[in-house]
Amino acid sequence: MSPAHLELRDLSVWYGSKKALDEVSFSVPRHHVLGIVGPANSGKSSLLKTINRTLEFIDHSRSAGAVLLDGENVRDIPNVYSLRRRIGMVFPLPVGLPLSIYDNVAYAPRRMGIHHKDQLDHLVESCLRDAVLWDEVKDRLDLLGTKLSGGQQQRLTLARALSLEPEILCLDEFSIAIDPVTTMKIEEVLMRLKERMTIILVTNLTQQARRMADAVAFINASQLIEWGPTEQLFNQPAKELTGRYLNGEFG
Amino acid sequence: MTERTPSRGWRAALSSAADWIEKPIEALIRACGWSSIVLVAAIFCFVFWYAAPLLPHIDWFGTDGFFTSTHWHAKEREGATYGVLAMIVGNFAVALVAMVIAIPCGLAAAVYISEFAGPRSKEWFKVGIEILAAIPSIVWGFIAITMIGPLLIKYAGATMGTNLLNGGIVLGLMSIPLIVSLAEDSLRAVPDSFREAAMALGANRWEIVYRVLFPAARSGLLAACMLGVGRAIGETMAVLLATGNKNQIPTSLTDPITTLTATIASEMGDAEAGSPHSQSLFTIGLLLLVITCAINLTANLVIRGNKRASSN
Numbered sequence: 001m002s003p004a005h006l007e008l009r010d011l012s013v014w015y016g017s018k019k020a021l022d023e024v025s026f027s028v029p030r031h032h033v034l035g036i037v038g039p040a041n042s043g044k045s046s047l048l049k050t051i052n053r054t055l056e057f058i059d060h061s062r063s064a065g066a067v068l069l070d071g072e073n074v075r076d077i078p079n080v081y082s083l084r085r086r087i088g089m090v091f092p093l094p095v096g097l098p099l100s101i102y103d104n105v106a107y108a109p110r111r112m113g114i115h116h117k118d119q120l121d122h123l124v125e126s127c128l129r130d131a132v133l134w135d136e137v138k139d140r141l142d143l144l145g146t147k148l149s150g151g152q153q154q155r156l157t158l159a160r161a162l163s164l165e166p167e168i169l170c171l172d173e174f175s176i177a178i179d180p181v182t183t184m185k186i187e188e189v190l191m192r193l194k195e196r197m198t199i200i201l202v203t204n205l206t207q208q209a210r211r212m213a214d215a216v217a218f219i220n221a222s223q224l225i226e227w228g229p230t231e232q233l234f235n236q237p238a239k240e241l242t243g244r245y246l247n248g249e250f251g
Numbered sequence: 252m253t254e255r256t257p258s259r260g261w262r263a264a265l266s267s268a269a270d271w272i273e274k275p276i277e278a279l280i281r282a283c284g285w286s287s288i289v290l291v292a293a294i295f296c297f298v299f300w301y302a303a304p305l306l307p308h309i310d311w312f313g314t315d316g317f318f319t320s321t322h323w324h325a326k327e328r329e330g331a332t333y334g335v336l337a338m339i340v341g342n343f344a345v346a347l348v349a350m351v352i353a354i355p356c357g358l359a360a361a362v363y364i365s366e367f368a369g370p371r372s373k374e375w376f377k378v379g380i381e382i383l384a385a386i387p388s389i390v391w392g393f394i395a396i397t398m399i400g401p402l403l404i405k406y407a408g409a410t411m412g413t414n415l416l417n418g419g420i421v422l423g424l425m426s427i428p429l430i431v432s433l434a435e436d437s438l439r440a441v442p443d444s445f446r447e448a449a450m451a452l453g454a455n456r457w458e459i460v461y462r463v464l465f466p467a468a469r470s471g472l473l474a475a476c477m478l479g480v481g482r483a484i485g486e487t488m489a490v491l492l493a494t495g496n497k498n499q500i501p502t503s504l505t506d507p508i509t510t511l512t513a514t515i516a517s518e519m520g521d522a523e524a525g526s527p528h529s530q531s532l533f534t535i536g537l538l539l540l541v542i543t544c545a546i547n548l549t550a551n552l553v554i555r556g557n558k559r560a561s562s563n
Binding site: 085094096098157160161 | 369446448450462467468
């Protein structure tokens with residue numbers, strides 16, 4: 001196995017006195033897709049928030065353990081904003097920022113100092129193409145992002161995340177608000193994006209994880225129950241609980 | 252409505268009573284709703300009624316015209332003139348100064364409280380703002396005379412402590428709590444998911460505020476500012492004490508001025524009921540009503556327009 005691109009070491013998260021994540025450890029090699037599955041409220045989203053350090057924004061939250069990005073503890077990265085630009089994030093419910101479609105996608109590149117019109121145009125187009133949204137919006141890029149339908153907004157957030165050209169793309173149940181056809185399209189896109197980035201796919205669709213992930217981590221009630229190559233987990237889970245969850249017996 | 256009583260008969264009786272009482276309660280609520288509109292109309296009629304006898308005799312746009320001159324000699328029995336130009340200018344000037352102070356400070360404070368302050372200090376700030384909003388305007392008047400006035404004489408080169416700038420400062424301070432609490436409400440109403448999304452793109456806190464929160468909360472922030480303006484224009488007591496009450500068009504910030512509201516407040520006591528003088532003050536009142544209604548209507552239109560432009 002190649003050296004880990006992202007590694008979690010004994011990562012715990014608390015909100016106040018409530019433990020949301022309990023000493024979770026795993027690692028993801030570069031250009032792999034890791035599926036994180038588990039029932040709602042088991043700590044999956046908190047896990048993503050520790051990676052780009054947006055957890056720090058939540059009152060009364062704290063974390064222990066380490067998140068290593070290329071071997072470097074993210075907590076030691078002095079400029080948190082530069083860290084966040086290396087990590088693309090797609091949330092479960094689409095959040096169109098109150099900007100035009102174009103500006104939504106161009107937001108991050110502009111911040112990184114790209115102001116040349118042609119360059120931006122090109123970037124916006126390629127990100128929107130990657131997110132399978134270009135054909136639907138190419139004639140109305142000035143429209144407010146919030147005016148798009150839910151599924152379109154979700155693809156807009158994907159385009160926006162891609163505009164950072166992130167090393168790691170985290171998707172938090174991205175298909176929750178979109179139709180199956182669009183979901184399949186995005187899945188195809190993600191399989192292509194794998195060439196360029198490492199993908200963390202949080203999902204409660206076990207079959208989605210099976211289709212896409214190289215490895216799967218199963219989290220239940222704040223704890224990492226099992227973690228391993230996808231087929232192994234689906235075919236010969238080490239723990240009984242894992243098998244029951246993946247077979248849809250609870251969750 | 253659903254009392255927890257062991258007896259079943261009781262409960263049935265209670266619920267049928269509740270059914271019976273439904274209609275009168277609905278009527279009462281409807282009456283309360285309509286009363287707001289009826290009252291506004293009634294106030295307009297009332298003020299108009301008391302001003303009416305004088306209205307045909309007022310010269311509106313002539314040399315001593317109501318809107319075009321500064322000659323306010325309403326007490327004279329012969330040859331009275333009713334020019335309120337200076338008061339209108341004074342009113343708007345003092346409101347403008349107030350807003351130049353209150354809008355930036357108020358918005359900045361709202362942003363700080365909603366986005367930067369810790370959860371505990373946030374509560375303290377809110378209590379402070381509420382207390383600030385509850386200070387009676389006459390107390391602000393005292394502050395204007397005894398504290399701000401001397402400071403302006405000392406540091407701003409004013410000959411009189413009570414002047415346009417003093418009034419503006421006091422009105423600004425009075426409007427700040429209103430602007431802060433309304434603006435803070437509308438900032439807090441922006442879902443956290445917006446903040447998270449912007450943060451995940453590498454935006455820093457300031458960028459989140461001005462690129463995401465301000466656009467998303469725009470209509471609420473505008474409403475906050477507009478209500479601040481409304482307060483500044485309608486405020487009377489503090490302005491009366493702070494502005495020097497001199498009927499002239501100001502040429503500098505340290506000139507004493509007067510306003511529509513202050514004129515009514517200071518002269519109403521001397522005006523004999525039913526006299527042209529009293530009627531002229533009611534005419535000013537009518538003008539004030541029209542101005543504040545116009546501001547509120549504009550605010551509503553602006554807000555509605557904005558909502559339409561930015562809603563889903």
